Amino acid sequence: MINFSGQETLMRKADRLFEIIEMMRASDNAVTAAELSGELNVSELTIYRDVRGLQGQGVPIEGEAGIGYVLRPGFHLPPLMFTMDELEAIVLGARLAGQRGDDGLEKAAERVISKVKSVLPAHMQDRMDRVALYAPPTYDVGHGIVVMPEIRECIRAEQKIRIDYKSLAGQPSQRIIWPVAVAFFSGSTLLSAWCELRNDFGHFRTDRILNYDILDEKFNGGSGRLLRAWEQSVSTRKRPS
Template identity: 40%
Template sequence: MRKADRLFQIVQILRRGTRPITADAIAIELETSKRSVYRDIAALIGQRVPIRGEAGVGYVLESGFDLPPLMLTADEIDAVALGATWVAGHADESLARAATDLLAKIAAVLPEEMRPFLGNPATRAVPAWDRPVDGIDAVQLRAWIRAGRKLRLDYADEQGRATQRVIWPLMIGYADTTRVVVAWCELRTSFRTFRLDRIAVAEFLDELIPGSAAQLRARWLKEVRERG
């Protein structure tokens, strides 16, 4: 690893930590020697990076400091390219366009020597083929999720049986060929997922969901982890 990359990674490690991080821990993550970490920390402090701490105790990065946002490593650029191309090939038209715009914005401000990594990345998502048509406007659905409002659905289950549901939409989940909305279902009084292509009719209600959508998402994630 080049010294410049190592210095950048040390700042990243310190930035994500909430407690002092020892040179041993940094050396293990970067697969380098503790002596090299000490030298790199000294170099960063010499460049006025506000690192506090000492050998044997650990180091912290003072709040308020950050590197320029697009000093990305090659792996980080690959991660961005993979995520954006996956969205472009799997999400609705609006999000796909946003992903393409995002890549263009990043390319415009990347250092010249890093642009080839974004234009010709080592990772790329394969577009989804034969994806069923959604029965709901995903753009408006995202707006309702952000606003914390309810939906009324005419929905068909796997056997084609039609039901009416009032749901509290929490997030949209993306699989290879289908999209689902994760929601609290008033009929079942529990969390449910509804495939967007099985929604026959969607009525966007003005009624707000009770409580906090963020807390409901946290509850859903907890249930998923416990089942797993």
């Protein structure tokens, strides 16, 4: 955009090489040349040539037919300062997280803003203060008696919880759960967990948890395997609406 005086294409190419690496690193799965070419507005062949060039330069990209490209972990190029777009995303995200999330997250989001601001050059600090993207207030989410920061800590520490739960029908029950994830809806918060009673994953509205005890006993999340299993169980029983 602001390119004075030629050099447009080279810059575009240097940027493209950078973007290729970023996209591969950002994605968990393999990235295909077709995806890259679509995103970067060049032909697939150009991507192939770019990748070959990067590999020749020592970038650990692995390409497999039928799969796509994967960037082997451990490759780091020096991290660049946040762009204005990224700062706007951080500020908007913090505002949203502060509204949707619990008190702990709200305060954490504020600390994030100030930490990020502290590493910015002076002129960008001003601009960050003036990010004018807003998340309009929603209903205050009620968590009942549940102290959400505690629950999040249980997820991280893999600690079991015994809960007294009242189902939608009003049926009370007691069960021991392995907390896995939290979904922040606009009006309510859902705690997803493995339920020992049902031997399956279940979702529990936090405002229907009547009582709970954090147990000393831990469960084994298997370095994220339980989380991935939960993700899969959610994506397979998708609701139509």
